[in-house]
Amino acid sequence: MLNWFSSVVRLINGEQEIGRSRGFWICAFAVAVGLIVLPRFVSAYALLNYSYIISMVFLALGLCLIWGFAGILSLGQAGYAYGVVGINLSQSGTTYLALIAGLMVPTLFAAVLSYVMFYARVKGVYVAIMMLVVTLLFETFLNQTAGPQWHIGVASLGGNNGLGRFSGAIHEPPSITLGLGSRLIEFSGQSVAFYYLEVGLLIAIYLCLRALVNSRFGLILAAIREDGARVESFGYDVRAIQLVVFCLGAALAALSGILYVSWGNFITPSVFGVTNNILPVIWVAVGGRKSLTATVISTVVLTWLSQRFAIQGEYAFVVMGALLVVVMMLRPEGLITSFGGRKTSASPPLSPGSSHDGR
Amino acid sequence: MLSEGFSLFYQYADSISLLMLSAVGLMIIFGMMGVINMAHGELMLVGAYTTSVVFYAGLPLFVAIPAGASAAAAFGIVLERLIIRRFYGQLLSSLVVTWGLSLLLAQGFLIIIGPSIRSLPTPFGSFSVGGFSYSYYRVFMFVIALAVTLAIWALLRFTKYGVEARATMENPAMAHALGVNTDRIYMVTFGLGAALAGLAGSLFALEAPIEPTFGRNYTPIAFITVVVGGSSDIVAGLIASALSLSAVRAIFTTQFNILIGYVAMLVSAFVLIRFIPNGLSEFLETVLNRLRRS
Numbered sequence: 266m267l268n269w270f271s272s273v274v275r276l277i278n279g280e281q282e283i284g285r286s287r288g289f290w291i292c293a294f295a296v297a298v299g300l301i302v303l304p305r306f307v308s309a310y311a312l313l314n315y316s317y318i319i320s321m322v323f324l325a326l327g328l329c330l331i332w333g334f335a336g337i338l339s340l341g342q343a344g345y346a347y348g349v350v351g352i353n354l355s356q357s358g359t360t361y362l363a364l365i366a367g368l369m370v371p372t373l374f375a376a377v378l379s380y381v382m383f384y385a386r387v388k389g390v391y392v393a394i395m396m397l398v399v400t401l402l403f404e405t406f407l408n409q410t411a412g413p414q415w416h417i418g419v420a421s422l423g424g425n426n427g428l429g430r431f432s433g434a435i436h437e438p439p440s441i442t443l444g445l446g447s448r449l450i451e452f453s454g455q456s457v458a459f460y461y462l463e464v465g466l467l468i469a470i471y472l473c474l475r476a477l478v479n480s481r482f483g484l485i486l487a488a489i490r491e492d493g494a495r496v497e498s499f500g501y502d503v504r505a506i507q508l509v510v511f512c513l514g515a516a517l518a519a520l521s522g523i524l525y526v527s528w529g530n531f532i533t534p535s536v537f538g539v540t541n542n543i544l545p546v547i548w549v550a551v552g553g554r555k556s557l558t559a560t561v562i563s564t565v566v567l568t569w570l571s572q573r574f575a576i577q578g579e580y581a582f583v584v585m586g587a588l589l590v591v592v593m594m595l596r597p598e599g600l601i602t603s604f605g606g607r608k609t610s611a612s613p614p615l616s617p618g619s620s621h622d623g624r
Numbered sequence: 625m626l627s628e629g630f631s632l633f634y635q636y637a638d639s640i641s642l643l644m645l646s647a648v649g650l651m652i653i654f655g656m657m658g659v660i661n662m663a664h665g666e667l668m669l670v671g672a673y674t675t676s677v678v679f680y681a682g683l684p685l686f687v688a689i690p691a692g693a694s695a696a697a698a699f700g701i702v703l704e705r706l707i708i709r710r711f712y713g714q715l716l717s718s719l720v721v722t723w724g725l726s727l728l729l730a731q732g733f734l735i736i737i738g739p740s741i742r743s744l745p746t747p748f749g750s751f752s753v754g755g756f757s758y759s760y761y762r763v764f765m766f767v768i769a770l771a772v773t774l775a776i777w778a779l780l781r782f783t784k785y786g787v788e789a790r791a792t793m794e795n796p797a798m799a800h801a802l803g804v805n806t807d808r809i810y811m812v813t814f815g816l817g818a819a820l821a822g823l824a825g826s827l828f829a830l831e832a833p834i835e836p837t838f839g840r841n842y843t844p845i846a847f848i849t850v851v852v853g854g855s856s857d858i859v860a861g862l863i864a865s866a867l868s869l870s871a872v873r874a875i876f877t878t879q880f881n882i883l884i885g886y887v888a889m890l891v892s893a894f895v896l897i898r899f900i901p902n903g904l905s906e907f908l909e910t911v912l913n914r915l916r917r918s
Contacts (some may be wrong), residue, residue, distance in 0.1 A: 285823065317794055336710055338639060338716055338720070381898055385898050385899070386901075387713060387897065387898060387901050388901075389716060390715040390716055391851065391897055391901045393716070394847055394851045394897065395881070395897055395898070397844060397847065398890050398893055398894050399894065401890055402891070405883065539726075539727075543723050546720060546723065547724065579731060579734065579735055580731075580735070582730075582731035583728055583731045583732050583735065584729050585724075585727065585728075586724045586728025586731065588724075589721070589723075589724030589727075589728075590707060590724045590725055590728065592710075593720060593724065594721070597717060
């Protein structure tokens with residue numbers, strides 16, 4: 266038992282991730298405790314806001330996994346969140362069915378897409394462009410679903426207005442409701458319960474992903490990012506591994522979408538738009554795409570900052586865009602990973618052959 | 625029958641000019657320098673804004689449109705010197721950095737200039753065939769699209785710049801060693817691409833409202849055209865890609881409706897990238913070589 270536990274700890278604390286010192290874990294523990302006691306000290310509005318920020322972290326983690334660890338940049342990541350139309354499936358009682366559908370539909374869709382792409386050896390920037398095409402297709406399609414003939418069950422798709430109280434749909438997407446029999450808990454977006462649900466998921470998923478990137482699978486991912494052909498020649502099926510990681514990224518995006526929808530009880534096709542899909546790229550690139558920890562920190566900080574700048578006027582996107590440009594020029598590996606973490610090689614990202622230093 | 629045939633042909637030509645004009649600047653930058661310029665739409669916006677300002681200052685359109693192209697070229701060269709030259713040959717990094725630039729510029733223009741600017745009147749009027757009315761201006765754009773493509777081909781084929789640019793594209797280190805000022809070639813090439821983006825923006829501004837997201841209406845289709853065309857031969861890729869994507873779009877638009885036409889074009893682009901990721905130009909080259917050998 267103890268043996269098993271220590272091997273899990275070793276996995277979580279492996280070399281593929283920054284923040285491995287005793288000091289880091291003390292800080293992380295303090296942050297976790299801080300998150301747990303937070304609702305006692307802040308207003309209900311602020312808590313609602315933090316719930317929103319946390320729901321975005323899952324989206325960023327999904328992109329970090331596929332871009333930073335597997336080297337696949339997807340330009341349509343936010344779009345997966347819309348798979349959540351499935352959440353309307355159940356109209357009463359628990360939302361287990363809706364949760365499963367909301368997670369499975371985007372993941373299966375990602376599986377089909379990545380089968381089409383990776384098994385044809387499409388790679389690099391072409392994957393990014395194909396994802397852009399798919400995202401455009403969805404935006405175009407969903408924007409014209411305003412009529413009553415477009416519906417899933419009783420939930421009408423609502424075209425441009427999306428799902429929710431602003432559209433013609435009378436049925437809003439429900440909040441997450443879990444429980445057995447008559448003992449139900451409704452995690453409505455404004456509630457403290459919803460916040461705790463998110464914090465719990467965040468801690469669990471962060472630790473699981475840390476273990477994942479340090480597992481055999483994670484090491485192969487990093488190897489594919491550095492030199493796919495070489496990994497292939499060692500006998501690994503690169504296509505299958507890319508497919509799996511792409512699905513994982515989609516599932517995380519879908520989780521983010523589910524949380525977002527049950528937080529605000531609405532969603533519109535604008536998640537397929539340019540702006541919504543560049544924001545995750547900014548969060549991940551600015552923090553450091555090769556680190557889950559950096560991604561979490563930069564997503565929280567940048568989302569919070571965006572809101573501050575949005576209050577000041579319309580400067581949020583200017584600041585975010587400028588930040589991305591400056592970071593890409595000066596610290597292409599990201600701010601947090603290049604200042605705080607292990608040393609990364611200074612070689613340009615697209616020159617393999619110069620970066621085989623056994624990382 | 626005749627009028628239906630003309631309608632199909634008109635749709636086809638219209639779609640070709642849209643794809644060619646919006647993609648040509650992007651194609652040059654992608655093909656020559658390996659930079660995916662996501663800020664393409666904002667360069668188009670600079671062209672559109674300038675044209676509107678110059679036109680309402682009282683100057684005629686044949687001055688206002690070149691002014692738009694020149695402003696975009698100047699803006700593009702500034703961007704190239706400051707930022708983009710650090711990202712040559714790095715496809716993914718250049719994509720990410722120019723995407724950030726696009727977000728920054730679009731929102732910056734919105735704050736500085738405001739949500740809309742006076743729209744321009746569409747010149748030349750219309751004519752009718754078989755009861756349907758068509759715009760002379762669309763025909764004019766088609767002619768311009770063909771002329772621009774021809775001019776690019778001639779520029780790359782016959783001028784000193786063209787030879788040096790093609791050499792730089794094939795092998796920058798060797799070209800540099802042989803005395804080509806590759807840095808200057810890159811700057812001029814980016815300026816040329818930006819000028820063509822500005823030209824497209826100016827031309828489209830004559831029949832669409834100008835707003836900060838103006839360019840974003842054209843950027844995605846421009847990308848699709850470029851990637852479907854491929855970078856091994858800029859002109860051949862551009863023509864092949866515009867012809868094939870437009871054919872799909874025109875047929876589906878006349879058979880069903882505009883939406884289905886657009887969706888069909890996107891789907892066919894997806895399928896083409898899936899099967900020939902290096903683009904139509906390389907595919908055609910291989911086919912031609914095979915034919916020649918047999």
